Amino acid sequence: xxxxxxxxxxxxxxxxxxxxxxxxxxxxxxxxxxxxxxxxxxxxxxxxxxxxxxxxxxxxxxxxxxxxxxxxxxxxxxxxxxxxxxxxxxxxxxxxxxxxxxxxxxxxxxxxxxxxxxxxxxxxxxxxxxxxxxxxxxxxxxxxxxxxxxxxxxxxxxxxxxxx
Amino acid sequence: xxxxxxxxxxxxxxxxxxxxxxxxxxxxxxxxxxxxxxxxxxxxxxxxxxxxxxxxxxxxxxxxxxxxxxxxxxxxxxxxxxxxxxxxxxxxxxxxxxxxxxxxxxxxxxxxxxxxxxxxxxxxxxxxxxxxxxxxxxxxxxxxxxxxxxxxxxxxxxxxxxxxxxxxxxxxxxxxxxxxxxxxxxxxxxxxxxxxxxxxxxxxxxxxxxxxxxxxxxxxxxxxxxxxxxxxxxxxxxxxxxxxxxxxxxxxxxxxxxxxxxxxxxxxxxxxxxxxxxxxxxxxxxxxxxxxxxxxxxxxxxxxxxxxxxxxxxxxxxxxxxxxxxxxxxxxxxxxxxxxxxxxxxxxxxxxxxxxxxxxxxxxxxxxxxxxxxxxxxxxxxxxxxxxxxxxxxxxxxxxxxxxxxxxxxxxxxxxxxxxxxxx
Numbered sequence: 402x403x404x405x406x407x408x409x410x411x412x413x414x415x416x417x418x419x420x421x422x423x424x425x426x427x428x429x430x431x432x433x434x435x436x437x438x439x440x441x442x443x444x445x446x447x448x449x450x451x452x453x454x455x456x457x458x459x460x461x462x463x464x465x466x467x468x469x470x471x472x473x474x475x476x477x478x479x480x481x482x483x484x485x486x487x488x489x490x491x492x493x494x495x496x497x498x499x500x501x502x503x504x505x506x507x508x509x510x511x512x513x514x515x516x517x518x519x520x521x522x523x524x525x526x527x528x529x530x531x532x533x534x535x536x537x538x539x540x541x542x543x544x545x546x547x548x549x550x551x552x553x554x555x556x557x558x559x560x561x562x563x564x565x
Numbered sequence: 566x567x568x569x570x571x572x573x574x575x576x577x578x579x580x581x582x583x584x585x586x587x588x589x590x591x592x593x594x595x596x597x598x599x600x601x602x603x604x605x606x607x608x609x610x611x612x613x614x615x616x617x618x619x620x621x622x623x624x625x626x627x628x629x630x631x632x633x634x635x636x637x638x639x640x641x642x643x644x645x646x647x648x649x650x651x652x653x654x655x656x657x658x659x660x661x662x663x664x665x666x667x668x669x670x671x672x673x674x675x676x677x678x679x680x681x682x683x684x685x686x687x688x689x690x691x692x693x694x695x696x697x698x699x700x701x702x703x704x705x706x707x708x709x710x711x712x713x714x715x716x717x718x719x720x721x722x723x724x725x726x727x728x729x730x731x732x733x734x735x736x737x738x739x740x741x742x743x744x745x746x747x748x749x750x751x752x753x754x755x756x757x758x759x760x761x762x763x764x765x766x767x768x769x770x771x772x773x774x775x776x777x778x779x780x781x782x783x784x785x786x787x788x789x790x791x792x793x794x795x796x797x798x799x800x801x802x803x804x805x806x807x808x809x810x811x812x813x814x815x816x817x818x819x820x821x822x823x824x825x826x827x828x829x830x831x832x833x834x835x836x837x838x839x840x841x842x843x844x845x846x847x848x849x850x851x852x853x854x855x856x857x858x859x860x861x862x863x864x865x866x867x868x869x870x871x872x873x874x875x876x877x878x879x880x881x882x883x884x885x886x887x888x889x890x891x892x893x894x895x896x897x898x899x900x901x902x903x904x905x906x907x908x909x910x911x912x913x914x915x916x917x918x919x920x921x922x923x924x925x926x927x928x929x930x931x932x933x934x935x936x937x938x939x940x941x942x943x944x945x946x947x948x949x950x951x952x953x954x955x956x957x958x959x960x961x962x963x964x965x966x967x968x969x970x971x972x973x974x975x976x977x978x979x980x981x982x983x984x985x986x987x988x989x
Binding site: 413414415417418421423424425426428440459460463464465466467469470471486488489490493494497498544545546551555556557 | 600601607611613635640642646692715724726759794826847933953960
């Protein structure tokens with residue numbers, strides 16, 4: 402998959418920033434997308450095109466268990482988030498709901514990627530190619546179970562319970 | 566194995582498990598509320614569109630529902646969410662649905678212990694990040710999103726990566742001006758808001774014996790703010806006594822092995838601890854309360870699953886008795902049962918005579934939703950658990966997190982105040 406980078410270079414971007422509390426009563430995915438990242442950049446939904454990537458600091462998505470957070474981001478067109486680490490519930494919501502991919506990469510790689518860079522992400526090879534800079538990076542591989550859920554498009558479609 | 570490993574091993578049907586293993590664990594109890602519930606309903610309707618037949622759920626008797634975030638409903642959407650949730654729970658035969666205005670209701674994490682919904686040794690998941698709270702009962706308790714909760718409702722199990730356990734030993738004699746809130750804020754300040762990511766935070770030591778059940782719940786409640794998968798305290802006679810007053814159900818407490826391995830062991834001498842406050846905009850951004858005594862506040866908030874249990878109200882009332890508040894002060898007991906006990910004990914009169922406004926149990930302003938949200942530049946000192954930008958209202962408002970004693974002391978002076986200095 403290929404897309405443009407939207408970079409917010411700070412750690413601990415929390416769920417109250419990604420989708421503020423008053424919108425928790427909303428369950429319409431398109432409506433939620435209009436407010437994605439409202440606590441950090443009110444123009445975020447206009448800037449994103451379908452297929453783009455978000456690049457952020459460590460502990461992305463900390464705070465609440467609200468699945469509204471990956472839903473709102475995915476609704477803007479974001480397909481993957483690159484960060485050195487993710488908060489656990491955000492990570493599993495993103496994967497299990499099949500909304501977008503939380504991709505863990507080293508801090509140094511985050512530093513090399515700039516806002517507006519054009520990336521190619523190949524999860525089958527665990528490789529990220531920065532087409533703007535002609536560089537290639539390694540992403541952390543998904544653990545076996547996560548890879549299977551990602552492949553299924555979410556836990557909803559995952560059927561291999563008994564094989565574990 | 567640790568208590569967390571033993572509980573999850575049992576639930577996964579394995580004799581032994583180690584940190585890093587991924588298992589599907591059987592779930593004993595599951596909770597959803599008026600925010601995660603409508604999300605679950607949406608996942609169910611997607612499944613139906615995919616052709617799945619959803620006539621019944623795995624075990625309606627293991628499921629319970631609360632109305633807590635948007636109650637009483639501040640607007641039509643919230644009211645309609647409650648109606649949708651009521652129809653859905655009726656359709657699937659879920660009997661334990663705590664509704665406002667119909668007897669006992671309150672914040673989900675408070676009902677989990679007030680109503681003994683979860684017992685020692687159980688695996689409990691909830692559609693809310695502070696589900697960790699209930700780990701203080703000696704259970705494995707972790708928060709999940711609504712897709713995972715929907716999956717549990719159909720399958721009775723869910724995957725977990727077995728976490729490493731960080732052990733926090735709390736030693737010494739706890740001074741009377743120190744509350745569990747000070748202890749957990751200090752720990753989060755030390756290890757950072759991602760310091761326990763994917764891990765278990767377990768608490769032990771002689772101070773645990775000095776804390777009542779409700780105070781223990783404050784410790785595990787805020788393990789979420791350090792990124793922990795779960796917080797846990799082994800059940801003991803205090804747990805047993807608390808549960809005996811609330812349920813006839815029997816349970817088998819699980820304790821960790823004496824040779825259990827911990828990824829880190831921390832020791833805290835609680836007799837030396839000062840009252841702690843977390844400054845904007847992170848629960849890990851801590852200071853000693855006395856270093857912040859020049860900070861003028863606009864509001865004091867005593868509410869939420871973290872800071873409006875009966876003991877929280879008792880201690881706040883002790884300071885506020887016979888005093889007048891200098892800034893807006895809002896008190897919202899965390900459950901109807903606690904509200905009722907607070908009336909019988911005369912606590913509500915103390916708050917009212919001090920000038921505070923009393924509100925019904927709700928997550929309301931804690932998550933910036935309604936019932937007392939903050940305006941631009943307003944500064945609040947609060948017994949709640951989060952102070953991210955915009956958490957309690959306007960993005961340019963500021964929240965300082967503190968114990969009910971510090972919040973009550975600050976309400977009296979209008980500035981952030983150590984409870985030892987409030988009596989002047």
